[in-house]
Amino acid sequence: MLDAPDTAVLAVNLGTPETPTAPAVRRYLAEFLSDRRVVSLPALLWQPLLRGLILPLRSSRSAAKYAQVWLPEGSPLMVHTRQLAQAMQALLPTLRVRHAMRYGEPALTTELDRLATEGVRRIVVLPLYPQYSTTTTASVEDRVDAWQRRNPQVTVSLVQDYSIDPDWVAAVAGSIQRYWQQHGRGQKLMFSFHGIPQRLADAGDPYPQRCEASARAIAAALGLGADDWQMGYQSRFGRERWLQPYAEPSLWELAEAGVKQIDVVCPGFATDCLETLEEVAMGFTETLAERGAQMRYIPCLNAAPEHARALARLAVASLA
Structure with a gap:
């Protein structure tokens, strides 16, 4: 069994509003749609359109949609991601397994900071996007690279794709x-x-x-x-x-x-x-x-045991 108490796995999903309400959806969409990997228009053109038209129109409509699928424990994406990380933790008891979101909470850089503060020196970042894209995995990589430049004492590896694993x-x-x-x-x-x-x-x-x-x-x-x-x-x-x-x-x-x-x-x-x-x-x-x-x-794999096992193996292989 891999014994590495100074090593962590951080499973990163896209993100979700904290509540199915227009203000929460607006905050989430503002961060998501401000990522140049998602919308590549110049900020001087895009931000006035985003803030003045798109967010006011979309926030309430999207909140109503979220309300239709919201679980008693919270957002489905958050609930399933948390449970998936817990299932991976059970398979990797000598590592620290956490979850984070590229947009929203728990924020990716906040979780990286927390792991570094806890003494972790090796982190495998596992974006929960099986198929690599510049709009998803590369955005996570951008944020991770910027963080590592500020934290050179921590070695970070990133799983870029597992589309045919x-x-x-x-x-x-x-x-x-x-x-x-x-x-x-x-x-x-x-x-x-x-x-x-x-x-x-x-x-x-x-x-x-x-x-x-x-x-x-x-x-x-x-x-x-x-x-x-x-x-x-x-x-x-x-x-x-x-x-x-x-x-x-x-x-x-x-x-x-x-x-x-x-x-x-x-x-x-x-x-x-x-x-x-x-x-x-x-x-x-x-x-x-x-x-x-x-x-x-x-349904998606969510926290199914075979899903957790597949991702745990990917993380261990990345450490090797």
Whole structure:
């Protein structure tokens, strides 16, 4: 067993408002949408638009959506991330396992500071984004690099991608198989990934290739044929072209072609959150029902034991 009391693993998720209220959502979105990795417009142009139009319009609407999926213990993303870190801690008892958020609380740099104060000298930062993107993993890396320059006494390594890690692929495939054993298998399986603007992919962001590799690996682990599954991208924002095919219109096309039962899984998300629960599980299901088809949402891995084991192994491998 790895015995390293001066070593920690910090699992980092995207972030979440602290409460499903307009002021809390506004604070969260202000930080999120001010990240140049997320919105690359010059601040002099973007900030007046963000503060004067987007935040006033989106905060109340988003708060209402969060309220629909909020758990008694808090935000689904926060609850599942905390439980996942606890499950990893049980598997790595000689290390310190913590969780943090890139936006919101507990803040990434605050948790890094806390670990350094506790005497930790080696930290593995594990962004909970299976597929690398400049919009997600690179943003975490930016913040970590800036922190390490101020704290050279601590060695930090960062897991950049685990899109085809065998243990993670097996965990996702296993969760789908268990769902099918309990509920039966739909006529088609859709892998729905969070989208990014097409211009970022054109500029070299490898995210779409990583998503495709994940989908192919999971489908192969399930023994699916080419006609048994497809993939799409969700969560578009703004008017520009994003990665295609778009997930929801693709589902509509399946329904209109006579596919009446479709299973959807979101392997780009480590834990369930607003985008998987409100947008997919609720929204996609409703619009498909209007077209005469049934959609079943297969939950994210969350704090499942096989998920915790896969991530714990990734962290130990990074230490090696």
